[in-house]
Amino acid sequence: MNDYLEILFTLIQNTVFQAGLYVIGSLVTAKLADWIITSILSRLASRTDSTIDDRIIQILHRPIYYSILFVGLGISITLLQLPDIITFVFIGIFKSMAILIWSLALFQAFMHFINWYSQQSKGKSILQTHTLPLFDNVGKVIIFMVAVYFIFISWGFNVTGWLASTTIVAMVVALAAKDTVANLFAGFFIMADTPYKLGDYINLDGGERGYVKHIGLRSTRIMTRDDIEITLPNSLIANSKIINESGGPKEKERVRITLSVAYGSDIDQVRSTLMEISQNNENVCKNPEPRMRFRNFGDSGISLQLLFWIEKPEDR
Structure with a gap:
């Protein structure tokens, strides 16, 4: 019996x-x-009305599994009392692999979360369908930078000096490309504030008007009625007065045409003529019907206004 205990004691002391x-x-x-995560927590999450918790659990259970495994492997490598360089390399590999696995999982979890939240908000927040690519890219860049930071730390690099150098370089680049940076920030706020969306017909105070064909981080492209594409820097648009003629519940809009007729003219005949012209124009809506209003007595005639509706702003 003592022999077995001695053997067991020897094994326990063996690294x-x-x-x-x-x-x-x-x-x-x-x-x-x-x-526990895949069976118990998943079962509890399935009882909720939301699906985001199910997706998060499916994504995160693997990183947790590998993290526990890498911790055990790291302790095992340390106990073996291998040469310092070998231990350092193995520990660095385990840490780097864990960081990469967690980064990929966070990428997926973040993407699912912003998609879910944009659907839940129903257009009441800045996180909407058309702003998803922006938040998706920004989130991925942040996660990537944090992952690189921790990987450097795991290999013993002095990150403080690197960060200081990177900050200086970033300041120099920002000063050299201030217009580009201004356009990027303007693009972010345009996407967040949504003064217009793809397909809207906009009119800028600079005279540019047309359908929005592309909204990018640096610029916005519109197509005029002459089939000419205009690329406008976002900083210019952000500082301009924007008239969105496609805004509102419907794209249909009312047009007002002011005209003057001489005193003594037959107003009924004028009205009949204007109504006939409007009703025979294929671009004018039948409902609501066109109508004419009296505005005022001018210096040389009676001021009238013809009002009618058109289906699309480009028909103006």
């Missing part, structure tokens, strides 16, 4: 045996945690 126990223990713990 290879201890490392193996940690590997087995981490594997069992990882499997147990994975089972």
Whole structure:
């Protein structure tokens, strides 16, 4: 009996045996945690009305599994008392792999979350369907930068000096490309504020008017009625008065034409003529019907106004 105890005591003190126990223990713990998440938590999440919690659990259970496993492997490598350089390399690899796995999972979770939130907000927040690419790209860039930062730390790099250098370079680039930076910020606020969307017919105070064909971070492109595409920097649009003729519940809009007729003219005949011209024009809506209004007595005639509706702003 004492011999068995002595053998067991010797095994327990053996670093290879201890490392193996940690590997087995981490594997069992990882499997147990994975089972709890995929079975119990998933079952609880399925009872909720929302689907986002189900997706988040499906995405995050793998990173948790590998994180527990890598912790056990890291402890095992440390217990083996290998040369410092080998231990450092293995620990760095485990940390880097864990960071990459978590980064990919956060990419997916973030994408699913913003899609879900944009559907829930129903246009009441800045996170909408047309702003999803912007938030998606910004989120991915932030996650990528944070991942790179932690990978550098895991390999023992002095990140503070790098950050200082990067900050200086960023300031120089921002000053050299201030117009581009201004356009980028303007593009962000245009997408967030949504003064117009793709397909809208807009009119700027500079005289440009047409259908919006593209909204980018740097510029907006509109197509005029002459089939000429105009590219406008977002900073210019952000500082302009924008008339969105497609805004409102419908694209249909009313047109007002002011005219003057001489005193003594037959107003009924004028009205009949204007109504006939309007009703025979294919671009004028039949409902609501065109109508004429008296405005005022001018210096040389009676001021009248013809009002009618058109289906599309480009028919103006």
